[in-house]
Amino acid sequence: MARPVRFNINTKSTADWGINQASMPEGHMGEGFFATSFDKVVGLARKNSIWPLPFATSCCGIEFMATMASTYDLGRFGAERLGFTPRQCDLLMVMGTIAKKMGPVVRQVYLQMAEPRWVIAVGACASSGGIFDSYSVLQGIDQVVPVDVYVPGCPPRPEAIIDGVLRIQDLIHNEPLRRRNGPQYKALMDSYGIE
Numbered sequence: 001m002a003r004p005v006r007f008n009i010n011t012k013s014t015a016d017w018g019i020n021q022a023s024m025p026e027g028h029m030g031e032g033f034f035a036t037s038f039d040k041v042v043g044l045a046r047k048n049s050i051w052p053l054p055f056a057t058s059c060c061g062i063e064f065m066a067t068m069a070s071t072y073d074l075g076r077f078g079a080e081r082l083g084f085t086p087r088q089c090d091l092l093m094v095m096g097t098i099a100k101k102m103g104p105v106v107r108q109v110y111l112q113m114a115e116p117r118w119v120i121a122v123g124a125c126a127s128s129g130g131i132f133d134s135y136s137v138l139q140g141i142d143q144v145v146p147v148d149v150y151v152p153g154c155p156p157r158p159e160a161i162i163d164g165v166l167r168i169q170d171l172i173h174n175e176p177l178r179r180r181n182g183p184q185y186k187a188l189m190d191s192y193g194i195e
């Protein structure tokens with residue numbers, strides 16, 4: 001016999017659980033309508049549906065695992081869908097020591113991601129090489145790809161990683177739709193040799 005299916009067994013609303021819903025963008029509201037600009041709607045959708053690609057090479061990656069787990073639960077911020085296929089992801093999170101031999105790999109992963117894409121350098125190693133001021137370690141991933149947000153710490157606590165994601169969400173929410181067609185963005189890409 002088929003088991004009975006019960007829908008909405010939890011009668012509490014999300015507000016009762018203390019879960020915040022995405023706030024409305026600026027706009028004009030009237031009876032039966034809400035009007036806002038197109039870029040605000042796109043920004044709202046993008047910032048609440050980030051697909052991160054975790055590129056974890058060492059200890060900071062372990063801290064990221066804690067960030068994804070139930071206590072911190074990065075999924076609360078619309079970022080629970082981790083992907084390991086660059087073409088599906090829009091947020092590259094580099095966590096750990098990046099050897100110079102690994103630099104081209106980070107760059108290749110970045111190039112395989114479709115625009116719009118963003119990058120977070122998580123921890124001292126990804127941001128600056130950290131304590132490894134040596135011949136073999138890349139002194140910051142911004143030598144090979146443009147970085148949007150740097151998260152300090154060795155390792156950063158999960159709260160700091162979440163703060164980095166919130167900073168990225170701010171950037172995404174407020175990014176003009178035409179930014180990536182503009183001369184400044186083109187100059188940034190040119191400086192990295194990216195067409």
Ligand code: SF4
Pocket residue numbers: 058059060061095096097123124125126130131153154155156
């Ligand atoms: S910043 Fe510290 S914790 Fe993170 S990868 Fe480097 S050495 Fe490890």
